Amino acid sequence: MTAEQPVAAHTIHTPRGVVWKGECPLAHSARTNPCRNYSTTSVSAAELEFGQPVHETHPHILKAGEITQGITAQEYADRRAKLAFSLPADGVAVLAAADLKYRSGAVFFPYRQESNFLYLTGFLEQDSLAIIRKTGPSLGDYDFTLFCRPKDPRAEQWSGPWSGLGAAVDVFNADESADINKVNSLLPQLLRNASKIHTDIVPNALTNFGSLMQSTGISTSPLQPLVNSLRAIKSPAEVANMRHAGQISGRAITSAMRRPWSYEKDLHNYLDYAFTQSGLSGPAYVPVVAGGARGCMIHYVHNTRALEQDSTVLVDAGGEYGFYVTDITRTWPVSGKFTPAQRDLYQAVLKVQRQCVSLCRASAGLSLDEIHRAAETGLRDQLTLLGFENLHKGDAMDTLFPHHVGHYVGLDVHDVPGYGRSVALKKGHCVTIEPGVYVPDDDRFPKHFRGMAVRIEDSVCVDDTAPLILTTEAVKEVDDIEALR
Structure with a gap:
């Protein structure tokens, strides 16, 4: 494969609804230059390497038309259209990809795209910048420019493939693509005559994007509130991803309840394996696996202690599918059977949890x-x-109930940060419901409950007349839990 070969066989839907075969030369506009004057060699997309799965190379992961699992190119385009529609006339939204994070020295963590960037582009690579500019008063009147890395066979030999400028247009539906290495000269030109820049990029030592925008003299406003209003209401495709993650995660947790466990770490490792083995991308977050009184520490994640047979274990865990997460907490007796006091406290929390779920x-x-x-x-x-x-x-x-009963959930475990909990829930809001009781060793409370911790959590999608529980496969009734063993 030569550097920057055009992708000829990848049929895409542009944001304007045109269906065509991508054959554009790289770093050109897909809309204004349909490549009529260029002589190119057609290459099947299945023969190329990209920086992330595409349908042609990964049909076992993505269906035709999908950019990421469950989310189509058209849905990504619709999201950009809605964001642009919310901007003022000639307003511009600027988003930066996440930086690669290093664990130590040259050892890096698995890359995870910044959530708003992911939501609007589906593009999963670092060293990227997305520009969305409103060009007219109607929904769909916008331009999308994607700065990213050009193909570089020598660098890719070391780092693995990335998608390049041609795929930015042909696969990810950018109107124009540009070399991220030329951002210093090109970004000010793109922002010229903009009425306002909406961005969450701030000047720092790692990037000059913020400084470049400051140099234009154009006023800026936070972008996050505009994106939050879109992300907070989930589409049917998003709900389907979360339901799939909840179903698989719930089954894994129920399976874990069937087994005796002697150590927190073994239970932790089992859940990580079960999520991945069943088709999820892996755990959505570091799980809480807290035996006995350690469950009173809300985010206990050491997960290194032995489990006592007469205690309960509190597990807060969930898997991820198509970048959408699920959040589940279950508490069960290590022995498989509740003591009378454990049963009483558990049923008290369960009754309240069911009542609160019904309000969603x-x-x-x-x-x-x-x-x-x-x-x-x-x-x-x-x-x-x-x-x-x-x-x-x-x-x-x-003291007994120190945290909020719930939070929003979606691309992030605590989704749409800054979006208020005082907003009336509407169809498409996805939330957790997780009441808990944590009884410290305190003379104010009955002795036989001290040291006990119970939290029960489900991920729930709000519908018009009834909640859709996304995590129902994780059993929670006392009789069901005890029947597993």
Whole structure:
């Protein structure tokens, strides 16, 4: 393969709805230059190497038309159109790809694209910059320019393949592509005469993108609030990805409940393996595997201790599919059978969790904050029935239930950061519902519950009249848990 061969056999849908065979020379506009004046050699996309899976090279991973698993090129184009429509006249959105993170020396972590960049482009490579400019008043009136690395066979011999400028146009539907190494001279030209720049890039020692934008003298505003309003409401394709992740993750956690475990680390490793072995890309986050009183530490992730047979284990884990995650917490007895006190506390939390899940419907008109207040009231009532006293006084409830009942979930475990929990839930919002009770060794609380921790969490998609529980395969009824062994 020569550097920068045109991709001839990859049929794409441009943001304007035109269907054509990509044969553009690299670094040219797909819309204005359909390559009529260029003599090229047609090469099947299946014979080329890209920086990420495409359908022609990875039909076992991607369906025709998909850029990433479950998400089509058309959906990515529609997202850009909606973002551009929200910009002021001649407004520009500028997004930078994530930097490669190093663990130590030359050892790097697996690369993960910045979530907003991923959401709008589907492009998974570092050293990239996306420019989306509003060009008119109608939905779809925008230009999309993608700066990225040109093909470089010598560098790719060491680092593996990347996609190049031609694929930026032919595969990822950029109107124009440009060499990231020329960004200093080209970016100011692209931003000329813009009314406002919306970006979350700030000047720092690692990139000069922020400084380049400052040098234009054009006023800037944060981009994140505009993207959050889009990302917060999930499309049917996004919900399908999250449901698939929830289904596989739930089955893996239920499978783990069937087995006896002696060490937290063994249970942790089993879940990581089970997620990947069943077709997910892997764990969505570092799991909590907390035996006994360690469950009272909300984000305990050491996962190195032995598990006592008379205790419970609290597991907060979930897998990822197509970059969409699921978030599940289950608590179960290490021995396979609850003690009376464990059963009582567990059922108290479960009752409140079921009540709060039922409120995740658009017709209820409630926000996560309002559901949280319902969870606090419900837990206080249930704990009072179990003999807890004076829960209205001091910080008793903050001690027993110190975190919020839920958060948004999607491309990130804590999705759309900055998007308020006071927003009334609508169809397409995806959230977690995770009440918990963590009883410290404190004389204020009944002795037989001290050191116990119970959290029960499901990922839920809000619908009009009923919630869609994305993680229902993870069993949570007492009888079901005990029946597994």
